[in-house]
Amino acid sequence: MEAFHQIISNMLTHNLFPRFQQKLSAAGGEAHTVDTFDQAADTIATHAALSAKSIVVPPHFDERPLGAHLLPLLRVRGIAIIEAGEPASVADAPAGLTCAELAIAETGSVLLAENALAARVVSMLTLTHFVVLAADKIVPMLDDAANVLQQLTREGPDQRHYISFVTGPSRTADIERTLTIGVQGPKALCVIVVNKPS
């Protein structure tokens, strides 16, 4: 049953990534699909935003499943991992890395749900924001996300108070409708979808 579920889920994912990527690209973001964490680490470490060889992550990121896999692989590649602290210290750091609860194919969005301020500022104040998630976290439609929002906001100790759909980099067209990227938030968004996270 578990295996069957995995097959169905993979089939769905293979259908969903291209649409997710297409929608995110249209919003000015980039999406990559990789098979393993090793390849995810390669994608991040060789990215132009990593020329300073450092990346900011939420506090205790290595205690989360994705972080536990990814951070050692980044260190091996010579990348310094910096845990986020005060907002001012994160402001305009060249690169930040977070994980997402969900991705939505319909809109090309990733769903971030962090209560801790230091975790949130990584996605708000760094110049290039990397997001890693497992392929089975992509859902087809906003309606699927509505169900997850219901669960995440349910009263209790695990209630998520601050949730964002992030769809591309920060942008404005306020002046003569001229599109300009990177107003208050990141200038680039790079989402990496890992097909075989285990």
Place this chain on the structure above:
Amino acid sequence: MTDIQRVPELETANPTNENQPFEVRLEHGLADDNMHRALERFAPSWRESRANVLSLEAADYGDDYTFQHLRSQLRAAKDNAIDHQPEVLAQFKAQAQAAGAIIYEARTAEDANAYIYNLCQQKGIDLVVKSKTMVSEETELNHYLEARGITPVETDLGEWVAQLAHERPSHMVMPIIHKTRQQVGSVLSQALGREISREDVAEQVAVIRVEHRKSFLNAGMGISGANALIAESGTVMMLTNEGNGRLVTSLPPVHVVMAGYDKLIGTFAEAMTQLRLLARSATAQPITSYTTFLTGPATPGKEMHIVLVDNGRSEMRADPRSKMPCAVFAARPAPTSARPTSRLAVTPSVISIVAPLAWLSRPSIMALKLMQGHKACASVVMPVKLSAPSKSRSPA
């Protein structure tokens, strides 16, 4: 902020200066070729972009995604929230309070402004950052705070330029659509006391990023609006593109949400329908860069206040004419007694000026309905040449 006070000479030259009577602004507006060019460029290209983005979605997802279908879905959801407002409101309040939010119900604009000012006073706050809050334009919060020694800084790019120029935003989504890049450069140069490019929009945006970063990190309070108040979970939904909304609601220790009762909606599912229509109708984007869902304060020590603003809305809700389509409603002005603060009678001829803007989206029509009878109405109206719509109408 001293920067803001440094540009009084702009005030007299400024055609949309809010201190001038509507008739004077109308005359200035009709004579302003820059504004005509900007709006004539914008109107047909916006219409085309929206049609494109909606037909693409309908092709992908079928008939459920036509504009008409989504619109009637959202209309039903909003009508339901208005019809059952007492229950929807009670649920929203209970859920938001359970999540740790503090709710204040303001009957008038003065009540709302006074509540926020008192909060600042209690906590010794003298710098406030704001993300887009149209209802604070209605209550004239900035004036109220400034008059009492508190500096509010608009952090939406267009709203800030309008604030620096002592103007009101000319449109909810595109606050400075009536300004050229040269005018923006001149406003920034005067406000900052150094020369900022009059041609390079990227440089102008970069300057604003640096200026606002300081305000975000130093402000004691952040004030945001709400695009929806979701009753089932007590969640405030907020859409931004620039990322300023997330900073305003995250960095200062106190967050105040200002929202009209008209933002109440029942469920996340209904909010998703609103999402599908809102950005497409506003900027022809499928979705904005950031859609944020706030359910109570996120961290210990952080405060979240939700100021629900009535300011005439319950009166309007009780009026059967509020259920009529905008044009019919507008053609029958409410009795003067229902519009105590009006500077401008809403007559068919005024609505014909407003109409090209009102067509922009259902939410903007709702807003015009809601603002009818209020001072804010006269301020949101932007003078548009009456012949412009027919000239720019596409042959199709």
